[in-house]
Amino acid sequence: MAGFVNYIKESFGELKNNVSWPTWAEAQNLTVLVAVFSIIFSLAIWGVDTVFAKVIGFYFDFINN
Numbered sequence: 001m002a003g004f005v006n007y008i009k010e011s012f013g014e015l016k017n018n019v020s021w022p023t024w025a026e027a028q029n030l031t032v033l034v035a036v037f038s039i040i041f042s043l044a045i046w047g048v049d050t051v052f053a054k055v056i057g058f059y060f061d062f063i064n065n
Helices: 002-017 024-064
Strands: none
Touching: none
C-alpha cells in the first residue's frame, strides 16, 4: 500500500512542478477548436454513412427485383 501512496504523491509532484500548463485563454481556444472539429468530423461520418446506406439499399432493391 505504501508503494501506491508514494506513486500518487510523485504523480501530483510531477503535475505540479514539471508539466507546462496552458493559459486559461489558450485552454478555452483549444477547447473550442476541439469541439468544432468534433462536430465537423461527426457530420462527415454521418454523411458518408448515409451515402453508403442508400447505395446498399439501392443494391439490395436491384438484386431483389
